[in-house]
Amino acid sequence: MELVEIVIIVFTAIVAAGLAQSYLSRGYAVATSPLEPMALLFTDGVLQHGTDSALRHFAVEPGLHAWQDIHDTLVPIFPDFPLVPGSGKEGRVVLEPQGHTAPHNIELRWRDALCWVTLTPVEEATAAPITPALEQEMNALRLSSDTMINPVWHLHPDGAVCWQNPAYTVLLELTRGLDANPETPLFPITPGDGPRRVALRLDPLDAPDWYEVTSIQMGSVTVCHANCINALVEAEQAQRDFVQSLAKTFAHLPVGLAIFDRRGQLVLFNPALVDLTHLTPKFLSSRPAMLSFFDQLREDRLMPEPKNYASWRQTITDLIAAASDTSYEETWNLEDGRTFSVEGRPHPDGATAFLFEDISAEVSMTRSFRSELELGQSLIDVVEDGLVVFSATGALTFCNVAYRGLWGHDPDTGFVETTIDDCINLWTRMCQPSALWLEIAKCISERSTGTPWDMTLYLKNGDALTCEVQGIASGSTLIRFRTQKPEQGAASPALENLQK
Structure with missing residues (x-):
C-alpha cells in the first residue's frame, strides 16, 4: 500500500469520527436540553x-x-x-x-x-418594534381609559374579571372595601345578555345607585360597561307618581277618560271608563293600541255598528287622525238604548285624550221636553184665536197658526228676531187708527202683571177684532186676537176705564 493511500484512509477515518461525535453531541443536547x-x-x-x-x-x-x-x-x-x-x-x-x-x-x-x-x-418571542405613532396611540387609549367616568371591565370565559379601569376599581372599593377580590364581578351579568339594570347600595341607609350594564362579546373576552342612570330612574319614578296622582284625581270623575301617548298606546284610564264601556281592567292595563281599543269597543257593541268592516276601519282611522290634529266630537247611539258623547282632545306632546260621557238621561230629557213642546204647539195651533207671546225684553217668542194666518206674518222665516215695535207697525198698517197701540207697547216694556185688559180693533176691511193683553210667567206678555161677532162691538169695562 502506498503512502498516499494510507494518508487518505487515515484522513477519512478522522473526518468520520468527528462527524459522528458531532452528531452524538447534538442529539444529546436536544434530548436533554430543558x-x-x-x-x-x-x-x-x-x-x-x-x-x-x-x-x-x-x-x-x-x-x-x-x-x-x-x-x-x-x-x-x-x-x-x-x-x-x-x-x-x-x-x-x-x-x-x-x-x-x-x-x-x-x-x-x-x-x-x-x-x-x-x-x-x-x-x-420576536416583538414588533414600537413606533412613535403606536406609542402615541397606546398612551391615548390609556388616558381615555383612566379618565373614563363609567366603569369598564373585562370578563374571562370562566366569569372572572381580568381587567378593569380606574372608575370600576373606585366603585369596587366603595362598595366592597379595599380588600375586595378584584376577580369577583361587581355587577352580576351573564355574557350575551342585553342591557339590564342593576342597583348598587353603597350605604345601607341611602338609596341605591342604578346602573345600566351592557356587555359585548369580543372573542373569548366579554367587555362590560356600566352607565349610572340615577337621573333617568328618578325621572321615571316622578312620571309614575304623576300618573298615579292623575289617576287618583280622575278616579271620581263620572266621565270615562282614556289617554293615549304619542305612540298610540293607552297609558291612563279611570274607573268610570270601565263602568261605562265594561272593558275589563286586565285589557286596559295591557296598554292596548288606540286602534285595538276601538276594535274592542266595536266587538262589545259599544260603538255604532258600521255597514261594513272596511268602512268602519277607515272611520276609526279618520277618528284617530281627527283627534290627533283637531278636536273630535261625536254622539254614539248604542244598541242598548244608551247615548255616549265622545270627545277627542289632542295635546302638544302628541298624546290624545278621549272623553266618554253617558248622556242618555240628558238626551231622554231633551227628547221628552221637545215632545212636550211639540204637543203644546199642536194644542195651541188648534185654538182659533190668534196668540202671540212677547218676552220681557219685547221680543216675539211664540205665535200660533191662527196668528200667522190673521196677520200674514211668520216670524220663523226671518233672520233677526221680531220685536213688539215691528208687530205694532204691522198691525197699524192693517187696522184703522187707534190711540191704544202705545198702551200695548207700554204694558210690555213695563212688564205689567196687572189686571188683563182688552180693546176693540177694526181692520181696514171693516172686520172687528178683540185684542186681549195679559201678563204671564217670567215677565212675558200674551196678546190674543179674537174675531168679533156682529153683536160684539162695545169696548170692555177695563178698556173704558183705561180710556178715561
Whole structure:
C-alpha cells in the first residue's frame, strides 16, 4: 500500500469520527436540553409528528389526533387560534395569550399541506418594534381609559374579571372595601345578555345607585360597561307618581277618560271608563293600541255598528287622525238604548285624550221636553184665536197658526228676531187708527202683571177684532186676537176705564 493511500484512509477515518461525535453531541443536547421547544407537525389537519415534551403536554399521539383536538385545548387561552390549519404556499403568524398570563406564545408556520405549531417562550418571542405613532396611540387609549367616568371591565370565559379601569376599581372599593377580590364581578351579568339594570347600595341607609350594564362579546373576552342612570330612574319614578296622582284625581270623575301617548298606546284610564264601556281592567292595563281599543269597543257593541268592516276601519282611522290634529266630537247611539258623547282632545306632546260621557238621561230629557213642546204647539195651533207671546225684553217668542194666518206674518222665516215695535207697525198698517197701540207697547216694556185688559180693533176691511193683553210667567206678555161677532162691538169695562 502506498503512502498516499494510507494518508487518505487515515484522513477519512478522522473526518468520520468527528462527524459522528458531532452528531452524538447534538442529539444529546436536544434530548436533554430543558429548553426543548414544544412543537407539533400536522399534515392535512392530522398530527404526524411532535416533540416529546409537546406530545406529553397535550396528551396526543401522531396518527390518532387531529387539529380540532389541539384547537379545543388552546382556544380558551389563545382565542385567535384558527379553527383549521393554515394553507397556502407558505405563511407564518404568532399568537399571544389573552386573559391569562401564559409563559408562551404560539407560532404557526405552514407550507402547502404541512403546518407546524410551536410554543415559543414569551421572552424569546420576536416583538414588533414600537413606533412613535403606536406609542402615541397606546398612551391615548390609556388616558381615555383612566379618565373614563363609567366603569369598564373585562370578563374571562370562566366569569372572572381580568381587567378593569380606574372608575370600576373606585366603585369596587366603595362598595366592597379595599380588600375586595378584584376577580369577583361587581355587577352580576351573564355574557350575551342585553342591557339590564342593576342597583348598587353603597350605604345601607341611602338609596341605591342604578346602573345600566351592557356587555359585548369580543372573542373569548366579554367587555362590560356600566352607565349610572340615577337621573333617568328618578325621572321615571316622578312620571309614575304623576300618573298615579292623575289617576287618583280622575278616579271620581263620572266621565270615562282614556289617554293615549304619542305612540298610540293607552297609558291612563279611570274607573268610570270601565263602568261605562265594561272593558275589563286586565285589557286596559295591557296598554292596548288606540286602534285595538276601538276594535274592542266595536266587538262589545259599544260603538255604532258600521255597514261594513272596511268602512268602519277607515272611520276609526279618520277618528284617530281627527283627534290627533283637531278636536273630535261625536254622539254614539248604542244598541242598548244608551247615548255616549265622545270627545277627542289632542295635546302638544302628541298624546290624545278621549272623553266618554253617558248622556242618555240628558238626551231622554231633551227628547221628552221637545215632545212636550211639540204637543203644546199642536194644542195651541188648534185654538182659533190668534196668540202671540212677547218676552220681557219685547221680543216675539211664540205665535200660533191662527196668528200667522190673521196677520200674514211668520216670524220663523226671518233672520233677526221680531220685536213688539215691528208687530205694532204691522198691525197699524192693517187696522184703522187707534190711540191704544202705545198702551200695548207700554204694558210690555213695563212688564205689567196687572189686571188683563182688552180693546176693540177694526181692520181696514171693516172686520172687528178683540185684542186681549195679559201678563204671564217670567215677565212675558200674551196678546190674543179674537174675531168679533156682529153683536160684539162695545169696548170692555177695563178698556173704558183705561180710556178715561
